[in-house]
Amino acid sequence: MPTEDEPAAERISDAEHAVMEALWQRSPQSAAEVCDVVAGARGWSMPTVKTLLARLVAKGALATQPEGRRFLYTPLIERSAYLGTESRRLVDRLFGGRAAPLFAHLAENEQLTDDDIAEITRLLRELRK
Amino acid sequence: MPTEDEPAAERISDAEHAVMEALWQRSPQSAAEVCDVVAGARGWSMPTVKTLLARLVAKGALATQPEGRRFLYTPLIERSAYLGTESRRLVDRLFGGRAAPLFAHLAENEQLTDDDIAEITRLLRELRK
DNA sequence: TGGTTATGACTACACCTGTAGTCTGAACGC
DNA sequence: GCGTTCAGACTACAGGTGTAGTCATAACCA
Incomplete structure (x- = not known):
């Protein structure tokens, strides 16, 4: 089989997983929207969620797509x-x-x-x- | 119910789990024996295994029992x-x-x-x- | 056009984990 | 008795993770 370069599944941590879950539920979403969903449930502050989003993007688990002044996030792994x-x-x-x-x-x-x-x-x- | 003070299941990490596995297999064992079993399989040095044993004892997952100059380790959690x-x-x-x-x-x-x-x-x- | 606000980027920091080195003291052999 | 050796204790340190603060900037409103 041809060398698949699938998203390189770089170990998603526990907290990160909560964010993914929100995006699997519905996507794309802006950081603020994801925040609304997970920050409440886990008692996180906005910066925390932002960090998690950034790390997931860095890991190749999320794609970003600019929308106006902000980004929309979409899961890259299923x-x-x-x-x-x-x-x-x-x-x-x-x-x-x-x-x-x-x-x-x-x-x-x-x-x-x-x-x-x-x-x-x-x-x-x-x-x- | 009376407040159970069962071994407090303090999250056993991946590497620690390998050590536990060796002791579930057979116990009690000395550090050196555990080392023989796991160090080879995982490419760890003796000090590494010692550290893991110490951490597991600290977490309440292992009991120690002195035997001559050394310790014998026994799992406290099943x-x-x-x-x-x-x-x-x-x-x-x-x-x-x-x-x-x-x-x-x-x-x-x-x-x-x-x-x-x-x-x-x-x-x-x-x-x- | 200039202040305000929202947003992503960068920085921070403590704790856990994986991995290992060094120190100290007790036992054992001579 | 005294050096050697072996065991556990203590220390170290880099990378990941959870959690959050601050900064820069671009857009929007007045």
Whole structure:
């Protein structure tokens, strides 16, 4: 396959992730808008959010597009890709790279409704086909 | 309930986790023994492992017991508890606290053998009972 | 046209983490 | 008894992260 130069997924930190989440929800957004969303929820000041945005841009996780006097921010990496690398990280670190033990752990320790269970069971059945 | 003063699960870092893993495998062990196990695998020097051990003791994750001139280290927190908090963290951060979406994500994106699937399905069926 | 304001850029700083070096003291061999 | 050695304690230090303050500038309003 041709060397993909996908956004280089440069480790997104916890706080940064909150910002990404806001932009995955809706994008593009200005810094002020993102601020409205996350600053309240996490008790951050505007400068903090600005810093996080700047770092995400530096990491190649966000694209900027000038709009009048300010910037609009858009995610460059997809949420699903992020979920993928993060859950993979967990599986690698904690479960020797195999998803099955994590599955087992979750099944035993997390609250699953009957609906959840039915849904997952269905998913698995499809996989086996 | 009486204020439990359980080991205070003070966030174990990545490198520290490698040390814990060695001690979960077998304990108690001396620093030198732990070193033999992890230093090779991760390319760490003896002082590095010593530091990690000291930090883990400071965090209350390891107990020490003097044995002659040196210490023997024993985990104070259980591996399963650690797996629990870590996977919970992931679920909270990435999947809004619900395990089901993580399940779905794993089912769709991770390699599961037919045996894995059968096993998980069985687990789920038991849960539903 | 000049002051005000909003915005991004730059700077700051403490704490955590990964990684390692040095010091000190106790035990062990001769 | 005395030097050697080994273990733990203390120190170090760069890079990342969380959190925020300040500055420069461009746009807008009066």
